[in-house]
Amino acid sequence: xxxxxxxxxxxxxxxxxxxxxxxxxxxxxxxxxxxxxxxxxxxxxxxxxxxxxxxxxxxxxxxxxxxxxxxxxxxxxxxxxxxxxxxxxxxxxxxxxxxxxxxxxxxxxxxxxxxxxxxxxxxxxxxx
Numbered sequence: 001x002x003x004x005x006x007x008x009x010x011x012x013x014x015x016x017x018x019x020x021x022x023x024x025x026x027x028x029x030x031x032x033x034x035x036x037x038x039x040x041x042x043x044x045x046x047x048x049x050x051x052x053x054x055x056x057x058x059x060x061x062x063x064x065x066x067x068x069x070x071x072x073x074x075x076x077x078x079x080x081x082x083x084x085x086x087x088x089x090x091x092x093x094x095x096x097x098x099x100x101x102x103x104x105x106x107x108x109x110x111x112x113x114x115x116x117x118x119x120x121x122x123x124x125x126x127x128x
Contacts, residue, residue: 002034003027003127004076004105006114007041007097014067024113027127028071036076037068038104044097081107093118 005013012020013028027033042064048054057063068075078100085103093099093116102122105112111125119126 001027001032001127002036002108002110004036004038004101004108004110004112005041005073006101006112006116007044008115009113010037010041010067010073011045014063014071019115021115021128024128027113035071035073036108036110037073038076038101039078040097040100040104076104076108078104079107089122092121 009020009024011017013025028035045054045056045060045064049056049060067073082100082104085107086099089099089102093102095118098116098118101112101114102119102124104110105124106122111127112119113127115128
């Protein structure tokens with residue numbers, strides 16, 4: 001299965017946060033799954049750290065690169081088709097980062113690892 005990691009899921013996975021569900025942890029560790037991290041999540045992290053809404057270590061960019069490599073998580077850029085897909089999404093949720101993740105998951109036939117309850121309204125497969 002291809003799984004796109006929501007920002008919080010990725011952060012909880014690499015910090016072994018207890019908020020992460022047992023099912024999510026199992027799927028993350030399942031070597032048959034292909035895991036992806038979106039450019040949108042990195043963008044969200046950069047904005048939130050600059051606003052003081054997310055506290056990470058000063059070397060967090062290097063840490064993110066290392067964690068992606070260690071865990072064989074692939075980079076998912078934002079493509080034009082992902083942006084176009086947003087036009088057809090209903091407004092169950094207005095967060096722009098979440099909306100691009102939903103569009104990416106739908107375009108790329110991926111499940112989305114997230115605890116965000118809004119995502120289920122978009123008919124995207126959720127792992128949680």
